[in-house]
Amino acid sequence: MKKWICVICGFIYDEAEGLPEHGIAPGTRFEDLDADWVCPECGSPKDAFEEYED
Amino acid sequence: MCLYPHGFIGCGMAGISEQKRCEIDGTVFNPFSPDFVREPHATWLKLVSEYPIAWHRELNMWVVSSHELCGDLLKSHDFSPNYRLWEHALPEKLEAEKLDFDRMTDHSLFMVTQKEHLRLRKLTMPAFSKPVMSQIDATIRDLIVERFDEIGSPEAFDVYTEIASKLPVRSIARMIGVSAEHEAMFQKFANCVVLAARINLTPEQRETAMREGQEGIDYFREQIALRRALAHPGEDFLGALIAAEEDNDSLSDWDIIALISSLITAGSDTAIDLHTYLINGLLSHPDQYSLLKQQPELMENAIVELLRHGSMGKFPFFRFAVDDTEFGGQQIRKGQSVLVNLSAAWHDPAKWENPQTLDITRDLNGNLVFGAGPHFCIGTYLVRAQARIMLEEFMRRFPDAELSGQDGDLEYDYAHHNARRITRLRVKTNLEPVRKVA
């Protein structure tokens, strides 16, 4: 499982956790999010995200 | 007003593209009228419901007001905040005539191309990440606690002079890591940067402000050089900017100095209103003030809701059309300016149920309080830290505070160029009189 970061606002999408409060189940891979999914913090599209290693 | 043959007033219907351009004038929206500054809600409601997008004949710009269109506009690449794209922009100075201040401005987030902007946002992001930003909590807290200690325990005081005008620039200084001995110099630099960014200045006034900013520019060049000479530039904000690297690219001195100037432009004036509107919002809704005291975990949500509800902007944000384009059913010409009327959008009933109700438990999903898309506010950490710590101190020290008189003897600066700037807000502290210990 990977993490992805929004390069605009720094929001981190953690595949292991998903976003249950937005209807995205834990374990949902980033590539499986809808193409029109946007960053829940700043509204940027998927292509504003990069893989993130902490 | 846009009068349609079938009798509708306004421009809110579909199929507008075959119609004439939707236009408004100062009778619908006059951001400089004192009545509007005091009581903007009816105007905002009219704009969002009847004129979600319209050409303003007197202001010579498009005004986009509905929540939906504002969101689309902020995320669109057909519009840019780059002032140089404006049809009436002053010609760029020749290289030989440029001051350092111009060079700095050329690199700022508001002046660069879209590609360059994304490069800057990517390279600056690590400096705004939680591990770096959380280092500022303690210094911002010191600043705010010290301010409240100085305020002491008066019967009443003015939030604008005692809090709002004193914290914002110093908070930015602490975030950047300006040492206490250089705080006065930084304050002067900030004044120059804010002044030079105003739209309503004469060329001479702007030139003077830019020249007076030189000392600040020299200071930061020196600080950056000192850091670059170290084996490791450091773990703080400035260090993170210097260390940032992506695809063999890193930030230049001008990139870093310009970022600092962008933080000042976007973060000092806005944060003045942050403090006054937070306190005004809470004290004029005592039920919400006591709810927050009972449930401090609502703080994060309360801050954003108070900003939404207060809507301190009168003439908030701008875009310029990159090319001829159709937007919201209207034909926009290359170089025209567009007002992103977020203050109205924050009160759009199509997005917010009972928009005029302050509800600190409101579901704020999809809000545009800090914008959206590529120009999303870079300062949200500082906004939240500053707001939270200020309110915590205020509530702890003045739990029974009320507005003085009916409305805190509220006064506005009607001449302010883009904000519904509150310049007086008096609060009664209702503290128990301190008994002298014999």
Ligand code: HEM
């Ligand atoms: C009440 C406080 C604040 C509010 C409501 C706010 C809101 C916003 C909004 C709506 C935008 C988007 C502008 C646009 O799209 O044209 C923005 C951008 C920005 N904000 Fe804030 N802001 C606040 C405070 C701050 C502070 C304290 C800082 C800095 C420390 C800051 C730095 C910035 C910067 C640099 C941008 C431009 C980002 C870019 O163009 O990439 N803001 N802010």
Ligand SMILES: [Fe+2]
């Ligand atoms: Fe984001």
